[in-house]
Amino acid sequence: MNYIETGRLILRSWKQGDLPLFAKMNKDSRVMRCFPATLSDAETEAFYNRIQNEFDSKGWGLYAVEIKSTCEFIGYVGLHEI
Template sequence: MIYFETSRLRLRDWEETDLEPFRRLNADERVMKYFPKTLSTEETNAFYKSIISEFEECGFGLYAVEVKENKEFIGFIGFRRATFEADFTPCIEIGWRLKKEAWGKGYATEGAAACLQYGFNELGFHEVFSFTADINEPSKKVMIKIGMNFIKMFGHPRVEKDSPLNKHVLFHIQQNSANGLRS
């Protein structure tokens, strides 16, 4: 099923053929630079199953993203339920992970902006959060471009306290403020 499209992207259900490029994506050290580690085949398989389960339980999740022009799978953009222990959870998080060859083309911003509109207009979300390691400048720029506002810094409880990835930024957007992109 195709959930929605942008001028260049299709956000859709996952297909079995996505699993191998998804494994490569999660094993790529450049892609996983702002995560504690790359994922093994087994970890990616478990992540894939959790994505499918979330769609079955909630009717939303991390959408598989393909470029319309060539139908190439480039990663995911979408929503997750964040349930780790924090003063802003449980909440709906928007996130993205794209393969290196898709970087620098505006795909994350384009897809995430459309995803927010879908979440607010079709899924009935009232607010959405996003967070990443403070050193992840590319993702922070996407958050700003899609109209999200910085809320605060926090130590991520699932990242080692002495890791440079522990210090996270929290961004937020409400339904009535999701009207357009910032340049």
């Protein structure tokens, strides 16, 4: 599992358990206000699979973000190879 830690957060590879929370986040119009549209469950699952494939092929991509103290998934961030 790839990860980066800060004082409060962990940036890590995705887990299957992140998918329901990711889908909920992608349906929320407030979260998605700067994107063209909200995503359906099927679109979110396809996006999740693309993220996983990118990690498999490149070793980096969009990292899942969780709060270190609670292990709660709160979103994602894009990082790339330096």
